[in-house]
Amino acid sequence: MEAAGRERRRLLLLGTFVQTKADRQLQVMQETAIAVDEQGVIVGIERAQQEGQDAHSAGQRLLGQLGWEAESVDECSSGPEGFFFPGLIDTHVHAAQYANVGLFGKTTLLDWLERYTFPLEASLCDVAKARRMWRACVDRTLAHGTTTAAYYGVVDVEATNALMDECVARGQRALVGRVCMDAKEVNPAWYRDETAAEALEATLRTVEHARRVDAAGALVEPVLTPRFAPSCSMALMEALGKLQREEGLAVQTHLSETREELALVRRLFPDAASYTAVYDAARLLTPRTILAHGIHLGDDEARLIAQRGSSVAHCPCSNTALASGRARVGWLWRHGIAVGLGTDMSGGYSPSVLEAARQALLVSRNLAMDAAANPDAADDFDCNLSVDDVLFLATRGGAIALGLDHKIGAFDLGLQWDAQLIHLDTPEHHSFARGNVDVFGWESCQERVAKWLFNGDDRNTLKVWVQGRLVHSRPVKHDM
Amino acid sequence: MEAAGRERRRLLLLGTFVQTKADRQLQVMQETAIAVDEQGVIVGIERAQQEGQDAHSAGQRLLGQLGWEAESVDECSSGPEGFFFPGLIDTHVHAAQYANVGLFGKTTLLDWLERYTFPLEASLCDVAKARRMWRACVDRTLAHGTTTAAYYGVVDVEATNALMDECVARGQRALVGRVCMDAKEVNPAWYRDETAAEALEATLRTVEHARRVDAAGALVEPVLTPRFAPSCSMALMEALGKLQREEGLAVQTHLSETREELALVRRLFPDAASYTAVYDAARLLTPRTILAHGIHLGDDEARLIAQRGSSVAHCPCSNTALASGRARVGWLWRHGIAVGLGTDMSGGYSPSVLEAARQALLVSRNLAMDAAANPDAADDFDCNLSVDDVLFLATRGGAIALGLDHKIGAFDLGLQWDAQLIHLDTPEHHSFARGNVDVFGWESCQERVAKWLFNGDDRNTLKVWVQGRLVHSRPVKHDM
Numbered sequence: 040m041e042a043a044g045r046e047r048r049r050l051l052l053l054g055t056f057v058q059t060k061a062d063r064q065l066q067v068m069q070e071t072a073i074a075v076d077e078q079g080v081i082v083g084i085e086r087a088q089q090e091g092q093d094a095h096s097a098g099q100r101l102l103g104q105l106g107w108e109a110e111s112v113d114e115c116s117s118g119p120e121g122f123f124f125p126g127l128i129d130t131h132v133h134a135a136q137y138a139n140v141g142l143f144g145k146t147t148l149l150d151w152l153e154r155y156t157f158p159l160e161a162s163l164c165d166v167a168k169a170r171r172m173w174r175a176c177v178d179r180t181l182a183h184g185t186t187t188a189a190y191y192g193v194v195d196v197e198a199t200n201a202l203m204d205e206c207v208a209r210g211q212r213a214l215v216g217r218v219c220m221d222a223k224e225v226n227p228a229w230y231r232d233e234t235a236a237e238a239l240e241a242t243l244r245t246v247e248h249a250r251r252v253d254a255a256g257a258l259v260e261p262v263l264t265p266r267f268a269p270s271c272s273m274a275l276m277e278a279l280g281k282l283q284r285e286e287g288l289a290v291q292t293h294l295s296e297t298r299e300e301l302a303l304v305r306r307l308f309p310d311a312a313s314y315t316a317v318y319d320a321a322r323l324l325t326p327r328t329i330l331a332h333g334i335h336l337g338d339d340e341a342r343l344i345a346q347r348g349s350s351v352a353h354c355p356c357s358n359t360a361l362a363s364g365r366a367r368v369g370w371l372w373r374h375g376i377a378v379g380l381g382t383d384m385s386g387g388y389s390p391s392v393l394e395a396a397r398q399a400l401l402v403s404r405n406l407a408m409d410a411a412a413n414p415d416a417a418d419d420f421d422c423n424l425s426v427d428d429v430l431f432l433a434t435r436g437g438a439i440a441l442g443l444d445h446k447i448g449a450f451d452l453g454l455q456w457d458a459q460l461i462h463l464d465t466p467e468h469h470s471f472a473r474g475n476v477d478v479f480g481w482e483s484c485q486e487r488v489a490k491w492l493f494n495g496d497d498r499n500t501l502k503v504w505v506q507g508r509l510v511h512s513r514p515v516k517h518d519m
Numbered sequence: 520m521e522a523a524g525r526e527r528r529r530l531l532l533l534g535t536f537v538q539t540k541a542d543r544q545l546q547v548m549q550e551t552a553i554a555v556d557e558q559g560v561i562v563g564i565e566r567a568q569q570e571g572q573d574a575h576s577a578g579q580r581l582l583g584q585l586g587w588e589a590e591s592v593d594e595c596s597s598g599p600e601g602f603f604f605p606g607l608i609d610t611h612v613h614a615a616q617y618a619n620v621g622l623f624g625k626t627t628l629l630d631w632l633e634r635y636t637f638p639l640e641a642s643l644c645d646v647a648k649a650r651r652m653w654r655a656c657v658d659r660t661l662a663h664g665t666t667t668a669a670y671y672g673v674v675d676v677e678a679t680n681a682l683m684d685e686c687v688a689r690g691q692r693a694l695v696g697r698v699c700m701d702a703k704e705v706n707p708a709w710y711r712d713e714t715a716a717e718a719l720e721a722t723l724r725t726v727e728h729a730r731r732v733d734a735a736g737a738l739v740e741p742v743l744t745p746r747f748a749p750s751c752s753m754a755l756m757e758a759l760g761k762l763q764r765e766e767g768l769a770v771q772t773h774l775s776e777t778r779e780e781l782a783l784v785r786r787l788f789p790d791a792a793s794y795t796a797v798y799d800a801a802r803l804l805t806p807r808t809i810l811a812h813g814i815h816l817g818d819d820e821a822r823l824i825a826q827r828g829s830s831v832a833h834c835p836c837s838n839t840a841l842a843s844g845r846a847r848v849g850w851l852w853r854h855g856i857a858v859g860l861g862t863d864m865s866g867g868y869s870p871s872v873l874e875a876a877r878q879a880l881l882v883s884r885n886l887a888m889d890a891a892a893n894p895d896a897a898d899d900f901d902c903n904l905s906v907d908d909v910l911f912l913a914t915r916g917g918a919i920a921l922g923l924d925h926k927i928g929a930f931d932l933g934l935q936w937d938a939q940l941i942h943l944d945t946p947e948h949h950s951f952a953r954g955n956v957d958v959f960g961w962e963s964c965q966e967r968v969a970k971w972l973f974n975g976d977d978r979n980t981l982k983v984w985v986q987g988r989l990v991h992s993r994p995v996k997h998d999m
């Protein structure tokens with residue numbers, strides 16, 4: 040199977056580049072040129088050296104340094120109103136729930152699973168239905184600039200394998216996991232693994248499929264996915280832990296989402312010191328482990344997660360919509376835990392990581408209100424995330440959380456060109472495709488980025504690349 | 520001056536109509552016809568009477584009952600995927616701040632006013648600049664289905680009058696207020712009224728302008744707008760209270776947005792029993808008074824507001840973004856206070872009332888978390904707003920809050936046709952204009968509405984009418 044945008048050409052990108060640095064500060068590079076080789080790797084970054092120079096001259100210099108002929112290169116400019124931004128990284132998303140975004144009524148986690156989630160996931164053993172869902176989900180998330188997603192598939196092997204096929208075909212970088220859930224009490228009889236052994240065997244078939252469709256794991260890699268502790272037997276979790284050590288695979292699961300879930304874990308695992316300790320007992324806390332939510336954690340649990348090098352996927356849309364709680368990103372950071380963002384569709388109502396970033400900022404404002412009301416516990420709550428912080432979470436932070444920061448998340452030399460071209464309109468730009476952001480012309484670049492964060496949507500994402508390949512583009516028409 | 524869409528034609532609307540009833544429940548009327556006369560008034564509603572009948576036959580019956588010839592009528596169908604919905608009502612919005620949406624950094628109310636807001640508002644004494652802003656703001660909000668807006672203009676009379684002109688020209692129903700602010704301490708020297716008398720005189724010039732451009736107040740009416748108590752002298756507020764009684768005008772101001780503001784009010788008005796009591800002393804609490812925010816109110820204040828028949832504009836985007844607090848809509852309702860929604864641009868980051876509705880639901884989830892954590896005070900906090908509740912706030916609730924429910928807010932006989940046509944796409948609908956909502960075909964109408972609430976945007980709003988006039992429409996192209 041070959042990936043989208045097959046032809047491998049060198050790229051020369053010119054104009055304004057915006058990214059977050061390792062210290063989470065936004066960095067704006069104007070009049071800059073970036074060269075990307077045929078493997079999709081950033082091999083040159085050149086900034087205009089003095090006043091009056093522009094990106095074009097920087098680009099010419101770069102071509103000279105690399106010894107590249109102009110005709111061997113595809114050129115793309117951000118234009119004066121636009122900017123390049125790293126592709127967004129969704130560290131927690133259930134592809135199977137895409138059709139349910141926005142549907143949760145007044146449910147909270149456990150009844151939401153039963154009412155909305157399990158029936159839809161179970162129905163995807165109809166692989167034709169599953170393929171329709173995967174196409175819709177991958178198409179939609181690429182349009183929103185999601186270049187990497189950590190997907191939960193379903194229990195069904197064929198359907199989960201079809202999700203990997205879709206990611207390879209459309210060129211979206213992904214971790215794809217077959218959901219494991221063998222506990223009799225929590226999972227419905229019509230949607231679960233019958234035994235731990237069957238769950239493990241089924242998982243192995245998806246790992247093999249991943250290696251068949253993408254032998255090098257360049258784009259798609261398998262991820263071990265015990266749904267969450269209450270839905271898994273200890274035998275299953277231990278077997279997955281063993282497989283992880285043997286194969287060095289990534290792991291994803293849920294942790295500490297709601298208080299009802301905590302009570303359930305205490306009842307099901309009465310000997311465990313904490314929810315986090317359950318996973319640790321199964322040796323599932325690894326440097327490649329992504330734990331979704333992490334809301335109601337104690338200090339001991341945070342220390343354990345940090346010690347194991349595991350990371351947290353913060354899912355603000357979902358956590359608020361299901362009234363699960365408010366995760367304390369600043370507190371996690373202070374414990375040394377890497378944090379990324381998850382849309383958590385469809386607990387989260389939006390396919391957009393940009394929306395997740397926006398809501399991460401708003402959740403942090405709610406924590407700031409709590410801190411103001413509880414000055415004694417302010418350290419626990421206070422973390423007023425900035426525009427820069429949440430865009431870091433959406434890009435470089437997500438890459439670190441997924442253990443992929445040696446490949447993606449920023450515009451550093453040697454990283455892959457996983458990126459998007461953002462365009463903002465003026466109020467007078469009466470294009471049919473006009474987005475929801477208006478720039479009046481007096482905004483700084485930082486202010487343009489803030490406007491994009493708060494009102495931007497997929498209309499502002501004109502082009503999306505993964506590994507140097509163009510995987511999404513939006514025609515710009517002026518027909519209104 | 521004549522309003523947009525001048526030609527007055529009868530309308531026959533056919534298909535699915537969704538609205539909220541007085542009890543806040545969503546009502547879906549399928550296979551229904553609604554007739555609107557040349558004055559934009561709903562004069563007939565006819566539903567298919569038995570199984571197998573459709574909207575078309577209901578429409579034919581309606582034409583017969585009204586004695587209307589088919590050729591005297593413009594017909595519009597919702598289509599099977601779409602539905603008509605009442606126009607959205609923005610009960611609190613600063614038109615002058617439109618250019619700043621999304622810009623607030625980490626500021627809270629008082630420093631945000633100084634850093635972002637006052638400089639932009641003051642600059643609009645340049646009427647050409649103001650007109651560009653009004654055009655952008657009215658155009659944008661109409662595109663989002665806002666058929667009625669309660670606008671704050673600026674201090675400058677000509678600029679504020681130009682906002683009225685723009686609303687009349689574009690056909691948006693509006694209350695437009697010239698901002699009054701004469702206090703020396705809180706307002707900058709370069710942006711304020713010099714004296715109460717000057718503020719009153721300037722206000723009168725905007726009231727006269729409103730009556731000149733729209734003598735009957737059919738579309739645009741003036742609204743007295745003391746900015747907020749700290750920015751006004753008691754003499755000015757009393758003068759505005761007197762003018763209100765003489766002319767029966769609407770009033771809008773801010774109330775109890777942040778704790779810092781409460782402290783400021785206590786210092787500036789040491790003899791007042793409460794923040795609310797300050798306005799009551801000036802006799803500004805009337806049945807036509809809209810109070811924005813109302814977050815940190817005591818029971819005595821809520822009782823006073825209810826007794827005076829004033830209402831509250833809930834502004835969830837702004838309240839969270841500026842970390843102002845969480846307004847308790849259920850608590851206000853239990854006190855008998857009418858509540859509408861405000862975008863509160865640009866404290867609020869979005870021009871969309873739909874986004875405000877979405878955030879109202881999420882703020883209520885945060886209150887539900889507080890209630891779960893404080894069972895003793897749960898009555899104060901608990902108000903888990905449903906999809907129906909927040910769509911009520913956005914339409915009928917807003918109409919009641921503005922004292923306009925005898926004209927707008929629903930599809931009742933005798934009300935004006937202030938409405939929008941909503942369309943949702945399937946995942947296979949690869950139109951250039953495709954919105955952010957996918958319907959897969961198995962959703963109930965209620966679920967389609969929920970999907971629209973959570974992921975809908977201006978792309979889903981195909982047509983917008985005010986008073987029976989088409990004031991916005993979006994071409995639907997299939998060119999991708």
